[in-house]
Amino acid sequence: MQQAIQLALDNVPTGRGGPFGALVVCKGQLIATGVNLVTETSDPTAHAEIVAIRAACQKLSAFQLTDCELYASCEPCPMCLGAIYWARPTKFYYACNRQAATAAGFDDAFIYDEMSFAPTNRRIPGYCIPSELAARPFEAWAKAGNKIPY
Numbered sequence: 001m002q003q004a005i006q007l008a009l010d011n012v013p014t015g016r017g018g019p020f021g022a023l024v025v026c027k028g029q030l031i032a033t034g035v036n037l038v039t040e041t042s043d044p045t046a047h048a049e050i051v052a053i054r055a056a057c058q059k060l061s062a063f064q065l066t067d068c069e070l071y072a073s074c075e076p077c078p079m080c081l082g083a084i085y086w087a088r089p090t091k092f093y094y095a096c097n098r099q100a101a102t103a104a105g106f107d108d109a110f111i112y113d114e115m116s117f118a119p120t121n122r123r124i125p126g127y128c129i130p131s132e133l134a135a136r137p138f139e140a141w142a143k144a145g146n147k148i149p150y
Helices: 002-011 048-060 078-087 098-103 109-114 136-143
Strands: 021-026 029-035 068-074 091-096
Touching (some): 002 029, 002 068, 021 048, 029 048, 068 078, 068 098, 098 109
Parallel strands (some): 068 091
Antiparallel strands (some): 021 029
8 A cells, every 4th residue: 555655646746647546466466556647648537546457457468357456545536446346356445535635626526426316417418319229239249259258
């Protein structure tokens, strides 16, 4: 955990992104690290956890982090939490909670709140456009013989 916090602290003076750090450990070995690179890369998804997950998956040549653990300097935002669940590490740890991030000016609370609303009632509304073709990709997936379930 100290290393994740140090990554976050070291990222502050670089101007690369926010004060966040993360790392992935597999069977006691450090596999990958990540820091927030949102402003450096102009990528709103380049959060420390995402950067670390991507690097770990590349290194392990796997799309799931089986037998791995993730350490983050702060409680993951909703996007990172989703990525953690998709990556399926055995567990994750964090140092600061989301309230600490809010106090520092990183307020993800509204996203947590937005999830409870119907898509059309969110700050950025979402609308379903029904189509008779919409289910075809899922039907093709169900029949595919070369799919790798995940």
